[in-house]
Amino acid sequence: MERTKPAAEFGAWLSIGAYIFLSVMKLAVGYASGSQALLADGLNNSSDIVASLAVVIGLRIARKPADAEHRYGHSRAETVASLVASFIMAVVGIEVLFQSVTRFLKGEVPVPNAAAAWTALFAAAVMYAVYRYNLRLSRVTGSLALKAAAADNRSDMLVSLGTFIGILGTVWGLYWLDSLAAVIVGLVICKTAVDIFKEATHLLTDGFDDKELETYKATVTSMEGVEHVKDIKGRIHGSHVFVDLTIEVDQRMSVYDSHAITENIEHKLREKHRIRHVHVHIEPH
Numbered sequence: 001m002e003r004t005k006p007a008a009e010f011g012a013w014l015s016i017g018a019y020i021f022l023s024v025m026k027l028a029v030g031y032a033s034g035s036q037a038l039l040a041d042g043l044n045n046s047s048d049i050v051a052s053l054a055v056v057i058g059l060r061i062a063r064k065p066a067d068a069e070h071r072y073g074h075s076r077a078e079t080v081a082s083l084v085a086s087f088i089m090a091v092v093g094i095e096v097l098f099q100s101v102t103r104f105l106k107g108e109v110p111v112p113n114a115a116a117a118w119t120a121l122f123a124a125a126v127m128y129a130v131y132r133y134n135l136r137l138s139r140v141t142g143s144l145a146l147k148a149a150a151a152d153n154r155s156d157m158l159v160s161l162g163t164f165i166g167i168l169g170t171v172w173g174l175y176w177l178d179s180l181a182a183v184i185v186g187l188v189i190c191k192t193a194v195d196i197f198k199e200a201t202h203l204l205t206d207g208f209d210d211k212e213l214e215t216y217k218a219t220v221t222s223m224e225g226v227e228h229v230k231d232i233k234g235r236i237h238g239s240h241v242f243v244d245l246t247i248e249v250d251q252r253m254s255v256y257d258s259h260a261i262t263e264n265i266e267h268k269l270r271e272k273h274r275i276r277h278v279h280v281h282i283e284p285h
Helices: 004-035 036-062 078-107 116-140 144-171 179-202 210-221 254-272
Strands: 226-238 239-247 279-283
Touching: 004 036, 004 116, 004 144, 036 078, 036 116, 036 144, 036 179, 078 144, 078 179, 116 144, 144 179, 210 226, 210 239, 210 254, 239 254, 254 279
Parallel strands: 239 279
Antiparallel strands: 226 239
16 A cells, blocks of 8 residues: 555646646736636646645655554545645635636726637646546545545636636627636635535544445454444544454354454455454454
8 A cells, every 4th residue: 555655646746747837828828818717727726736735745744654653654644735735725716706806896807819718728638637647546546635636636627617618708709707707716716625625624533434334344244253243433544544343253262263353354354445454352242
């Protein structure tokens, strides 16, 4: 599992490279053409650079081995990085909304040219490719930070598509559409920030999907020697899943045989469900 961390980090660096290129292009073309929507999209990508850097730092820290003060390792740094990214996105989203609405109310609605529209469409195609790559990589590595980055890539792709439509409509005479697209960009940024924030806080407070626990419980219950699963808990540290189990076995069973059952459970959950750490407590049935 540890070998997947550099791969996840490469995905974050790929996002950073794409965001630097696209933000410079969008801000330059948006400023030259007067497109509020493209400028907002460029600011969005600028915030994504900082958010992606937070993900890289989180992944670097998560790779550190366990020490005397972090017995469970540093994997939760990934989740903290996602939380920091959500704050950055929220600030930029609110700023984009404020600027877009203020300019619209003041009647500052310049008419962009077609170059701005094609720039947005090109950016959408680039972000779609980055999104697909990072989504696949997050599934392979199990990295929650990279999963959050992929979700941001997807929202950026949709934002650029919306920007393209808004600018094109303005070029065709719907002068208010560019401002509307800028507002939508701000709303999408805020929505993405809220989604990432909710998932990160859920994990940091040891929230866990009850359906997943039931799946693990069914696997353990079906194993030979397990009479009953009395209790099961789960928590997530970055890309690592920790499961605590209390099982009941035949009270006449020897310590050696009951220990063998715990070894089988650990191996089964690791192989079938990719669970990194399993702690099994045994009680007599």
